[in-house]
Amino acid sequence: MQYQLITYFQGHVKIEVRGKDIEKLMNELIHSKIKIWDAKRLSGGSIEFHIHLNDFFKLRPLLKKTGCRMRVRKRFGFPFFLNKFLRRKFFISGIALFLMGIYILSTMVWNIEVIGTERLSTEQVLEKAEGLGIHKYQFKFKMDDLDFVARELTRSLPESSWIGVTMKGTKIQIKVVESTIPEEVPLLSPRNLVATSDAIITEIFAEKGNPVVRVNHRVKKGDVLISGVIGDEENQEIVVAKGKVRGLVWYEYNVKVPLKQGVKVYTGSVVDRKYLVFGNRALKIMGFGSLEFEKSENILSKHMLGWREYSLHIGWMDEKILESQIVERELSMEEAQSVGIQQAISDILFSTGIDSKIQAQNIIETKEENGVVHMKILFEVEQDIMTEQPIAETNQLF
Incomplete structure (x- = not known):
């Protein structure tokens, strides 16, 4: 690999030599330690070989001495590329202007x-x-x-x-x-904390107020959990009840799951499009023509040019358009039940909050009618079960 690079940067030529004393010329080349390679005989008695550019200029006296003539067939290497490149003044000027433009653009705030x-x-x-x-x-x-x-x-x-x-x-x-601005603490009126639904208490913590129930107590909707009235009959104080109460609540859900479900799949057909990107604008350079896909999904990948920490706001973007289609898949009874349970769980967690926990689930009834599975499911959910109630509304309870 290193030898090939040296040969490329030194330059070499492929020449054809004609004459009666070609063998004598070859001997002279060996005697002068001039290296040649890929030598082969051609029709008509001539010979063809490659020679380094710096050795090429040593051939003239040897050709004259042996009476042979040569013709350059092809030129290779960096010196010839550079010579050809330097003759293209407009091209060089364009590159210089391009690099200057990039430099100027990189000195601006974009x-x-x-x-x-x-x-x-x-x-x-x-x-x-x-x-x-x-x-x-x-x-x-x-x-x-x-x-x-x-x-x-x-x-x-x-x-x-x-x-x-x-x-x-x-x-x-x-x-x-x-700047941090302290939050204004709202003024709260005296209150009790009451149950939002029928439940069995699993956790109760009274930060302020008098806990009326204990763990494993069954309560009904509206029952007082933490009272805002503390003290005895002679020494009572009304406060703003604070705390945390969780309990087990039961939910009964009726779920319908079609046995035939539409699933998106990819057909394998792909259309590639490429764009040149200038700032926030993109110019399509490949992938013209109308798209024949009925359904598809687009995947974009953007590549911007830069140097070190500088972004030039110039680059290219690849777009892959994948053809997709909806395939009908028939679920088994077990799969339909699993889908129905997941739908019900998602609905429960959405309505009761992310702190809720499903403790138990039981499918009470399952039946299939006209390709639809009907399910009745009972869930046992542990959740927050308290809400506020002004003291004035419940004074008669105490």
Whole structure:
């Protein structure tokens, strides 16, 4: 491999030699230690071989001495490529202008990203930054020191406690840390915590107030769980009841599952399209023509050119369009039951909250009618079962 590279950069030629004393010429080449390779006889008595470019210029006296003539058949290597390249002045000028354009574009700001804003709007930050010379298409060398810009932005935006400005290639990132404002604690009226549904208590913790029930107690909807009235009859105090109560609740679900289900599959047919990307615009260069797929899915992959940390906002994008179709699949009874149970569980967790836990499930009834499986399922769910109730509404209970 190393020898091939040396040969390429030195350059070599393939020549044809004619004459009566070709054998004498070959002996002279060996005596002069001139290396040739791929030598072969041609019709008519001539011979063809390859020779290094620096040895090629040593041939003239040997040809004259032996009375032979030569003709260059082909040229190989970097010196010939460079000579041909240098003759194309317009091409070289175009490359120089292209590289100069890329360099100029890399010295400009192409994108400004603002992160960390919640109460502040991105437009507010960008407006203040523009007043300090930070905006799109600005040359980097015209901008002030970024630490100075960060301090001025922090000073001009009182809602922020710290702002950092960094340069990443052609993108400026403005990171904002907003000032912390203490949350206002709402004023709460005295209250009890009551059950939202019939349940068996599995956990109760009274942070404030008097727990009326214990673990394993059965309660009905509306029963008081944690009372806001504490103390005895002589020394009572009404407080805002706080705490946590969980219990087992039962749900009965009627589920219908069709035995024939539509499933998306890929046929294997793919259409490839390629685009040149300039900033936010894309120019299609391959994959023209109308798409004949009835259903399809697109997969995009974008590749942008860059140098070190600099992004040039120039690149290409590949698009694969996969043909798909809906295939009808028939479920077994066991599969249909599994699908129905999962549907019911998803509905339960959505309505009762992510903290809920399915403790048990039991299929009470299953039957098939006209290609549809009808199921009745009983679930035992552990969940939060408390809600607030003003004390005024329940004074008569105490």
